[in-house]
Amino acid sequence: MCYLSFLFDTVVQESRSCVVSVTTEAQFISSSSSTSSDVNSVSSCGSKSHPWRLEAAAGQRINISLLDFTATDRPRDRVTCRQYGYVLEKLNKRNVSVCGGGGAQLRQSHVYVSDSNNVEIVQTPSRLTSNKEQGFLIKVKGR
DSSP states (O other): OTTGGGGGSEEOOOOSSOEEEOOSSOEEEEGGGTOOSOTTOSSSTTSSSSOEEEEOOTTOOEEEEEEETTOOSOGGGOOSOEEEEEEEETTTTEEEEEEEOSSGGGSEEEEEEOSSSEEEEEEOOOOEETTEEOOEEEEEEEO
């Protein structure tokens, strides 16, 4: 399994402030930490009212990738874009979709590199497929 290295990286834990201090070490925001079973909950990090706020050191940029564990090799499961959320960078007024889908070769895909050291991530509420929550991680790393 090629994802064993993730065991040694940091999975961001939800806190009251929803702020992630981005460093040059990879960190992960999990799909399960973003939404509670109550879709209307306003206290969940990653929601529209409480987005994940990523902050890197001054002068650093933030590299954001998606690890989509719902990707499969079966052609009928190929989806052009499975929307997991979006990245908002207020400095340049950019809004970039966090999209997954396709075959297993697309399990990890680049999403965005920021122009500034501050961005926000809003995750769409979990969708249920065959009563199973879709699994994904958002990888963030300063550069």
